[in-house]
Amino acid sequence: GRIGAFCMGIGMTCLLKSLGQLQLHAGIASCEGKTVMLIGASGAGKxxxxxxxxxxxxxxxxxDLAAIRIEQETVTFKPGYNRIRLWLHVVDELRVNGSTAEIAPNGEKVYLPSTRCDSIEGSISHVLLIGDRHQEAVSVCRVSRVKPDAACVAELYANTMTPYLNTREEATQILRECSELTKRLPVMRLTLPDGLRKLRPAVSSLTGVLGMSRSR
Structure with missing residues (x-):
């Protein structure tokens, strides 16, 4: 149940922390050799x-959990769980292909298998912070550069795993790592369209904005 999932999440966070990895509420996706880390609070639309x-x-x-390591010149990642958790209505509205599995009997969320390769480990090219939705009726994503200042670092820290459990020394270290992250990678604000049916066409525009081409 929820308590078991919470305890497992805490345990995984402690394990990854002991391995020197920074954990964030984020997803990681790649296209044509470029990799983005999508960061946002619960309910933001990751x-x-x-x-x-x-x-x-x-x-x-x-x-939902991105474990990264900030190297001297790059930010590397290892694959996470090979599934995406979605509300049932999201699966229907996005018209995604693939079989889903129930998370719990009669639950409102399901698992959609992800297409990642277990052997792929790589480096991240962009950090995308999910912002507010478009107010106008558009089907595009908009991306704007975020200044790598204290506010940006604080937002990254707020999206780390269990920041409320950190000691003062741990918080200082993680803030330092978040600051280093802004120096290694471009941090962008991602504005999504308002409405799930516009999301797939919007993602098509995102690949162009970031200089990527899609592979099917």
């Missing part, structure tokens, strides 16, 4: 966006 990206030819390597 999972639905990742499902739309997968439907449009992206490979999804992680959905």
């Amino acid at each position: 999972s639905s966006t990742l499902a739309a990206m997968q439907a449009e030819g992206w490979m999804v390597h992680a959905e």
Whole structure:
């Protein structure tokens, strides 16, 4: 149940922390050799966006927990769980292909298998922070550069796993790592369209904005 999932999440966070990896509430997806890390709080739209990206030819390597390591010149990742958690209505509205599995009997969420390759480990090219939705009726994603200042670092820290469990020393270290992340990679604000049916066409525009081409 929820308590078991929470305890497993805490245990995984502690394990990854002991291995020197920074964990964020984020998804990781790649297309044509470029890899983005999609960051946002619960309910921001990470999972639905990742499902739309997968439907449009992206490979999804992680959905809710991204474990990364900040190297001297790159930011590397390892694949996470090979599934995307989605509300049932999201699966229907996005019209995604693939069989789903129930998370719990008669539950409202299901698992959609992700297409990532277990052997793929790589480096991240962009950090995308999910922002507010478009107010106007458009079917595109908009991306704007985020200044790598203290506010950006604080937003990244707020999206790390269990920040409320950190000691003062741990918080200082993680803030330092978040600051280093802004120096290694371009951080962008991603504005999504308002409405799930516009999400797949919007993802098509995202590949162009970031200089990527889709592979099907």
